[in-house]
Amino acid sequence: MGAVLCATSVGITARVFKDLGKLHTKEAQIILGAAVIDDVLGLIILAIVAGIIGAAQAGQTLALGEIVRLVVLALVFIGGTLALGHFLMPKLVAQIAKLRTSGMMLLVALVLAFGLSYLANAIGLAAIIGAFAAGLILEEAHFKNFREKYQLADLLKPLAAVLVPIFFVLMGVQVRLETFANLSVLGVAAGITLAAILGKQVCGFGALQKGLDRLTIGVGMIPRGEVGLIFAGIGKSLNVIDDATFSAVVIMVIVTTLVTPPILKLTLARREKAATV
Secondary structure (H helix, E strand, O other): OHHHHHOOOHHHHHHHHHHOOOOOOHHHHHHHHHHHHHHHHHHHHHHHHHHHHHHHHOOOOOOHHHHHHHHHHHHHHHHHHHHHHHHHHHHHHHHHHOOOOOOHHHHHHHHHHHHHHHHHHHOOOOHHHHHHHHHHHOOHHHHOOOOOOOOHHHHHHHHHHHHHHHHHHHHHHOOOHHHHHOHHHHHHHHHHHHHHHHHHHHHHOOOOOOOOOHHHHHHHOOOOHHHHHHHHHHHHHOOOOOHHHHHHHHHHHHHHHHHHHHHHHHHHHHHHHHHHO
Protein backbone atom coordinates (compact mmCIF):
# COMPACT_ATOMS: atom_id res chain seq x y z
CA MET A 1 0.00 0.00 0.00
CA GLY A 2 2.93 2.30 0.66
CA ALA A 3 4.24 1.66 -2.84
CA VAL A 4 0.77 2.33 -4.28
CA LEU A 5 0.61 5.69 -2.51
CA CYS A 6 4.14 6.63 -3.64
CA ALA A 7 3.26 6.78 -7.32
CA THR A 8 2.09 9.92 -9.15
CA SER A 9 0.23 9.94 -12.46
CA VAL A 10 2.11 12.78 -14.10
CA GLY A 11 0.06 12.58 -17.31
CA ILE A 12 -3.08 13.96 -15.66
CA THR A 13 -1.33 16.95 -14.11
CA ALA A 14 0.72 17.62 -17.24
CA ARG A 15 -2.47 17.71 -19.33
CA VAL A 16 -4.08 20.26 -16.99
CA PHE A 17 -1.02 22.51 -17.08
CA LYS A 18 -0.85 22.18 -20.87
CA ASP A 19 -4.53 23.03 -21.36
CA LEU A 20 -4.17 26.09 -19.13
CA GLY A 21 -0.94 27.18 -20.85
CA LYS A 22 1.03 26.83 -17.61
CA LEU A 23 3.38 24.01 -18.57
CA HIS A 24 6.35 26.43 -18.59
CA THR A 25 5.90 27.55 -14.97
CA LYS A 26 8.34 26.56 -12.23
CA GLU A 27 5.59 24.76 -10.33
CA ALA A 28 4.82 22.58 -13.38
CA GLN A 29 8.49 21.75 -13.92
CA ILE A 30 8.94 20.83 -10.24
CA ILE A 31 5.85 18.59 -10.32
CA LEU A 32 6.93 16.79 -13.50
CA GLY A 33 10.46 16.23 -12.20
CA ALA A 34 9.29 15.11 -8.75
CA ALA A 35 6.73 12.75 -10.29
CA VAL A 36 9.45 10.95 -12.22
CA ILE A 37 11.64 10.69 -9.10
CA ASP A 38 8.86 9.36 -6.86
CA ASP A 39 7.90 6.84 -9.53
CA VAL A 40 11.51 5.60 -9.45
CA LEU A 41 11.40 5.42 -5.65
CA GLY A 42 8.05 3.63 -5.85
CA LEU A 43 9.56 1.08 -8.23
CA ILE A 44 12.43 0.47 -5.81
CA ILE A 45 9.96 -0.02 -2.96
CA LEU A 46 8.01 -2.40 -5.19
CA ALA A 47 11.17 -4.42 -5.87
CA ILE A 48 11.86 -4.68 -2.12
CA VAL A 49 8.27 -5.66 -1.30
CA ALA A 50 8.22 -8.28 -4.07
CA GLY A 51 11.50 -9.70 -2.73
CA ILE A 52 10.15 -9.88 0.82
CA ILE A 53 6.97 -11.60 -0.37
CA GLY A 54 8.90 -14.05 -2.54
CA ALA A 55 11.12 -14.98 0.40
CA ALA A 56 8.12 -15.38 2.70
CA GLN A 57 6.36 -17.66 0.23
CA ALA A 58 9.50 -19.79 0.12
CA GLY A 59 9.42 -20.04 3.93
CA GLN A 60 12.43 -17.75 4.39
CA THR A 61 13.07 -14.25 5.69
CA LEU A 62 14.64 -11.53 3.60
CA ALA A 63 17.89 -10.42 5.22
CA LEU A 64 18.94 -6.78 5.35
CA GLY A 65 21.78 -7.53 2.94
CA GLU A 66 19.30 -8.87 0.40
CA ILE A 67 17.20 -5.71 0.70
CA VAL A 68 20.29 -3.59 0.11
CA ARG A 69 21.12 -5.77 -2.90
CA LEU A 70 17.65 -5.21 -4.38
CA VAL A 71 17.91 -1.44 -3.91
CA VAL A 72 21.37 -1.32 -5.49
CA LEU A 73 20.23 -3.62 -8.29
CA ALA A 74 17.24 -1.39 -9.10
CA LEU A 75 19.38 1.77 -9.01
CA VAL A 76 22.12 0.20 -11.12
CA PHE A 77 19.58 -1.09 -13.62
CA ILE A 78 17.87 2.28 -14.07
CA GLY A 79 21.12 4.27 -13.94
CA GLY A 80 22.92 1.84 -16.25
CA THR A 81 20.05 1.90 -18.73
CA LEU A 82 20.07 5.70 -18.77
CA ALA A 83 23.86 5.83 -19.23
CA LEU A 84 23.87 3.23 -22.01
CA GLY A 85 20.90 4.90 -23.62
CA HIS A 86 22.63 8.27 -23.60
CA PHE A 87 25.79 6.97 -25.26
CA LEU A 88 24.61 4.01 -27.35
CA MET A 89 21.07 4.86 -28.44
CA PRO A 90 22.04 7.71 -30.81
CA LYS A 91 24.64 5.51 -32.57
CA LEU A 92 22.42 2.43 -32.69
CA VAL A 93 19.38 4.31 -33.96
CA ALA A 94 21.48 6.14 -36.57
CA GLN A 95 22.61 2.80 -38.01
CA ILE A 96 19.06 1.43 -38.04
CA ALA A 97 17.82 4.59 -39.77
CA LYS A 98 20.14 3.81 -42.71
CA LEU A 99 17.94 0.80 -43.55
CA ARG A 100 15.35 3.22 -44.93
CA THR A 101 12.61 0.74 -44.06
CA SER A 102 9.19 1.94 -42.96
CA GLY A 103 7.98 1.03 -39.50
CA MET A 104 11.45 0.79 -37.97
CA MET A 105 10.88 3.61 -35.49
CA LEU A 106 7.95 1.83 -33.84
CA LEU A 107 9.77 -1.53 -34.01
CA VAL A 108 12.85 -0.15 -32.22
CA ALA A 109 10.69 1.34 -29.45
CA LEU A 110 8.74 -1.89 -28.90
CA VAL A 111 11.83 -4.13 -28.97
CA LEU A 112 13.54 -1.85 -26.44
CA ALA A 113 10.49 -1.74 -24.14
CA PHE A 114 9.88 -5.50 -24.23
CA GLY A 115 13.59 -6.31 -24.05
CA LEU A 116 14.24 -4.18 -20.96
CA SER A 117 11.05 -5.46 -19.32
CA TYR A 118 12.22 -9.05 -19.86
CA LEU A 119 15.70 -8.20 -18.56
CA ALA A 120 14.30 -6.54 -15.42
CA ASN A 121 12.13 -9.58 -14.73
CA ALA A 122 15.06 -11.94 -15.37
CA ILE A 123 17.25 -10.27 -12.73
CA GLY A 124 14.51 -10.31 -10.10
CA LEU A 125 12.94 -6.87 -10.57
CA ALA A 126 9.40 -6.02 -11.66
CA ALA A 127 8.91 -5.83 -15.44
CA ILE A 128 7.46 -2.33 -15.07
CA ILE A 129 10.92 -1.10 -14.02
CA GLY A 130 12.32 -2.14 -17.42
CA ALA A 131 9.41 -0.54 -19.27
CA PHE A 132 9.88 2.68 -17.28
CA ALA A 133 13.60 2.74 -18.07
CA ALA A 134 12.85 2.24 -21.77
CA GLY A 135 10.53 5.23 -21.73
CA LEU A 136 13.25 7.40 -20.19
CA ILE A 137 15.76 6.76 -22.99
CA LEU A 138 13.39 6.87 -25.97
CA GLU A 139 14.02 10.50 -26.87
CA GLU A 140 12.51 11.99 -30.02
CA ALA A 141 15.90 13.40 -31.03
CA HIS A 142 17.21 9.87 -31.64
CA PHE A 143 14.69 9.30 -34.44
CA LYS A 144 15.18 12.45 -36.51
CA ASN A 145 16.85 10.53 -39.39
CA PHE A 146 14.08 7.96 -39.85
CA ARG A 147 11.84 7.88 -42.91
CA GLU A 148 8.72 8.48 -40.84
CA LYS A 149 7.88 12.14 -40.43
CA TYR A 150 5.86 11.40 -37.31
CA GLN A 151 6.87 11.59 -33.69
CA LEU A 152 7.14 8.36 -31.72
CA ALA A 153 4.18 9.37 -29.56
CA ASP A 154 2.02 9.63 -32.70
CA LEU A 155 3.05 6.14 -33.84
CA LEU A 156 2.21 4.70 -30.43
CA LYS A 157 -1.28 6.24 -30.29
CA PRO A 158 -3.04 3.44 -32.27
CA LEU A 159 -1.32 0.82 -30.11
CA ALA A 160 -2.26 2.70 -26.95
CA ALA A 161 -5.85 3.00 -28.22
CA VAL A 162 -6.03 -0.81 -28.19
CA LEU A 163 -3.94 -1.71 -25.13
CA VAL A 164 -4.97 1.03 -22.66
CA PRO A 165 -8.68 0.04 -22.62
CA ILE A 166 -7.66 -3.61 -22.22
CA PHE A 167 -5.54 -2.64 -19.21
CA PHE A 168 -8.43 -0.86 -17.52
CA VAL A 169 -10.79 -3.73 -18.38
CA LEU A 170 -8.37 -6.16 -16.69
CA MET A 171 -8.21 -3.89 -13.64
CA GLY A 172 -12.00 -3.60 -13.57
CA VAL A 173 -12.50 -7.35 -13.86
CA GLN A 174 -10.52 -7.82 -10.65
CA VAL A 175 -12.85 -5.51 -8.71
CA ARG A 176 -15.62 -7.27 -6.78
CA LEU A 177 -18.64 -4.96 -7.00
CA GLU A 178 -20.15 -6.29 -3.79
CA THR A 179 -17.19 -4.87 -1.85
CA PHE A 180 -18.41 -1.34 -2.62
CA ALA A 181 -21.40 -2.00 -0.36
CA ASN A 182 -19.07 -2.95 2.50
CA LEU A 183 -18.67 -0.06 4.95
CA SER A 184 -15.23 -1.30 6.05
CA VAL A 185 -14.02 -1.15 2.44
CA LEU A 186 -15.38 2.38 2.07
CA GLY A 187 -13.67 3.30 5.34
CA VAL A 188 -10.32 1.98 4.10
CA ALA A 189 -10.85 3.81 0.79
CA ALA A 190 -11.57 7.07 2.62
CA GLY A 191 -8.49 6.60 4.81
CA ILE A 192 -6.01 5.93 2.01
CA THR A 193 -7.57 8.71 -0.11
CA LEU A 194 -7.05 11.16 2.76
CA ALA A 195 -3.49 9.89 3.18
CA ALA A 196 -2.90 10.24 -0.56
CA ILE A 197 -4.07 13.87 -0.56
CA LEU A 198 -2.47 15.04 2.70
CA GLY A 199 0.81 13.23 1.97
CA LYS A 200 1.34 15.20 -1.22
CA GLN A 201 0.46 18.48 0.52
CA VAL A 202 3.27 17.80 2.98
CA CYS A 203 5.57 17.15 0.00
CA GLY A 204 4.72 20.60 -1.34
CA PHE A 205 6.52 22.17 1.63
CA GLY A 206 9.75 20.65 0.31
CA ALA A 207 9.82 23.36 -2.38
CA LEU A 208 11.96 25.90 -0.54
CA GLN A 209 12.49 28.46 -3.30
CA LYS A 210 10.81 31.78 -2.64
CA GLY A 211 7.82 32.73 -4.75
CA LEU A 212 6.67 29.17 -5.41
CA ASP A 213 3.04 28.17 -4.89
CA ARG A 214 3.47 25.17 -2.61
CA LEU A 215 -0.27 24.46 -2.58
CA THR A 216 -0.28 24.09 -6.37
CA ILE A 217 2.73 21.77 -6.21
CA GLY A 218 1.04 19.60 -3.58
CA VAL A 219 -2.25 19.45 -5.50
CA GLY A 220 -0.46 18.64 -8.76
CA MET A 221 1.12 15.57 -7.15
CA ILE A 222 -2.17 14.10 -5.90
CA PRO A 223 -3.39 11.86 -8.79
CA ARG A 224 -2.29 8.22 -8.61
CA GLY A 225 -3.90 7.05 -11.86
CA GLU A 226 -2.70 4.04 -13.79
CA VAL A 227 0.59 3.72 -11.90
CA GLY A 228 -1.23 3.09 -8.63
CA LEU A 229 -3.42 0.51 -10.35
CA ILE A 230 -0.36 -1.28 -11.76
CA PHE A 231 1.22 -1.47 -8.30
CA ALA A 232 -2.05 -2.70 -6.78
CA GLY A 233 -2.42 -5.27 -9.56
CA ILE A 234 1.07 -6.59 -8.83
CA GLY A 235 0.19 -6.79 -5.13
CA LYS A 236 -2.94 -8.74 -5.97
CA SER A 237 -0.98 -11.16 -8.18
CA LEU A 238 1.40 -11.72 -5.25
CA ASN A 239 -1.60 -12.49 -2.99
CA VAL A 240 -0.83 -9.70 -0.51
CA ILE A 241 -3.74 -7.46 -1.55
CA ASP A 242 -7.18 -9.02 -1.23
CA ASP A 243 -10.35 -8.13 -3.16
CA ALA A 244 -11.56 -5.65 -0.56
CA THR A 245 -8.25 -3.76 -0.40
CA PHE A 246 -7.96 -3.73 -4.19
CA SER A 247 -11.44 -2.19 -4.42
CA ALA A 248 -10.42 0.46 -1.89
CA VAL A 249 -7.36 1.28 -4.01
CA VAL A 250 -9.56 1.61 -7.11
CA ILE A 251 -11.81 4.07 -5.26
CA MET A 252 -8.76 6.06 -4.15
CA VAL A 253 -7.39 6.18 -7.70
CA ILE A 254 -10.75 7.34 -9.10
CA VAL A 255 -11.18 10.07 -6.47
CA THR A 256 -7.62 11.44 -6.72
CA THR A 257 -7.84 11.42 -10.52
CA LEU A 258 -11.16 13.29 -10.62
CA VAL A 259 -10.55 15.91 -7.94
CA THR A 260 -7.11 17.04 -9.08
CA PRO A 261 -7.95 18.95 -12.33
CA PRO A 262 -10.64 21.27 -10.85
CA ILE A 263 -8.67 21.91 -7.64
CA LEU A 264 -5.49 22.56 -9.62
CA LYS A 265 -7.36 25.02 -11.82
CA LEU A 266 -8.60 26.85 -8.71
CA THR A 267 -5.14 27.07 -7.15
CA LEU A 268 -3.64 28.41 -10.37
CA ALA A 269 -6.43 30.99 -10.67
CA ARG A 270 -5.83 32.01 -7.05
CA ARG A 271 -2.14 32.46 -7.81
CA GLU A 272 -2.87 34.66 -10.84
CA LYS A 273 -5.36 36.75 -8.86
CA ALA A 274 -2.83 37.28 -6.07
CA ALA A 275 -0.19 38.32 -8.61
CA THR A 276 -2.44 40.99 -10.16
CA VAL A 277 -3.47 42.57 -6.86
